[in-house]
Amino acid sequence: MSVRVGVLGATGAVGQRLIQLLDPHPEFEIAALTASESSAGKTYREAAKWRVDAPIPTDVAEIEVGATKPEAVPDDVDLIFSSLPSSVGQQVEPEFCEAGYVVSSNSSNGRMDEDVPLTIPEVNADHVDLIEVQRDERGWDGALLKNPNCSTITMVPALEALDRAFDLTDVRVSTLQAVSGAGYSGVSSMEIIDNAIPHIGGEEQKMETESRKLLGSFDGAEVQLHDMDVAASCNRIPTLDGHLENVWADTAEDVSAEDAAEAMEAVTGVDLHSSPDQLIKVFEEPDRPQPRLDRNTEGGMGVAVGGFRETTDGVQFNCLAHNTMRGAAGASILNGELLNKRGYL
Ligand SMILES: NC(=O)c1ccc[n+]([C@@H]2O[C@H](COP(=O)([O-])OP(=O)(O)OC[C@H]3O[C@@H](n4cnc5c(N)ncnc54)[C@H](OP(=O)(O)O)[C@@H]3O)[C@@H](O)[C@H]2O)c1
CATH class of the missing domain: 3.30.360.10 (Dihydrodipicolinate Reductase; domain 2)
Structure with a gap:
């Protein structure tokens, strides 16, 4: 069964790459998209000035973009990909983790925090288990995993x-x-x-x-x-x-x-x-x-x-x-696959 996923910052340069890679993904199904207040309420087609050199996925184009807050994302979403500006991620990513969502984030906030795993699965997949320490320390049901800078x-x-x-x-x-x-x-x-x-x-x-x-x-x-x-x-x-x-x-x-x-x-x-x-x-x-x-x-x-x-x-x-594939969107998705394989979802 596919994992239902949400994308925060879905209209941006990295967000669009996430959509391009997630739409045909065999493990993940796009269930929620968010961006800034100026995009909320519009269809994804209207909100995202689509600039990827492949057509906008037609089913995703008609999804309504929500505000970037946990209440705007359905409870049955199991995994969140975040490509927000770091100042925004700093504030809202912990709110999503607190609300029980597992977040695979591309934003730079928190990457060097001692209880936040920073992973490239081919290099240091074992670090993902730092999530156990994070959950103990922060009392989260959710979790925060980061990929590095591009x-x-x-x-x-x-x-x-x-x-x-x-x-x-x-x-x-x-x-x-x-x-x-x-x-x-x-x-x-x-x-x-x-x-x-x-x-x-x-x-x-x-x-x-x-x-x-x-x-x-x-x-x-x-x-x-x-x-x-x-x-x-x-x-x-x-x-x-x-x-x-x-x-x-x-x-x-x-x-x-x-x-x-x-x-x-x-x-x-x-x-x-x-x-x-x-x-x-x-x-x-x-x-x-x-x-x-x-x-x-x-x-x-x-x-x-x-x-x-x-x-x-x-x-x-x-x-x-x-930089937007291996360095950003592809890196977050690969980390999402790692979280799924290791049973963190
Ligand atoms: N580009 C790269 O190659 C790359 C590589 C590695 C890491 N990163 C990191 O990835 C993140 C995203 O980068 P990007 O290049 O995709 O940026 P971007 O093109 O500027 O996109 C930013 C996204 O965040 C949304 N957003 C902006 N302000 C918001 C707010 N106050 N509340 C909610 N959503 C807000 C935007 O929505 P609207 O469209 O509604 O404004 C848009 O969806 C950054 O942290 C960046 O450092 C980027």
């Missing part, structure tokens, strides 16, 4: 492969991030055309902290952050989708460029519907991956890497992922 998700699967084989000590990363990462009203065309913006507010800190939580160890009570040092520099560029990142990874063990590529190529997906068979695609061509050519690797759920070079203390490489 720029963090892009590099972490590759880092995990290196860490497992060669022990990471230091990571330096510089990003080239697509405009869709800022949401529909995030960056104006006058700002970004013929330009690059060497600042994305709060993004560096997210990459530096979330990556250490994802690669940290969970002992059943708490997550110990990985002790590697991570420093990031984030840039917005005029691509539409797909974040490209240049990574310098220092390791305790010796690693060659070939070793690093082999370790990443060996990473498989997990037994969840949205996880690709091969998580990391390795390119041998030095000028790949590229956003326009490679963002749809494995239906947008894969990570593409290339450009391996040995450095004094490790390796340098480039990585790329689709």
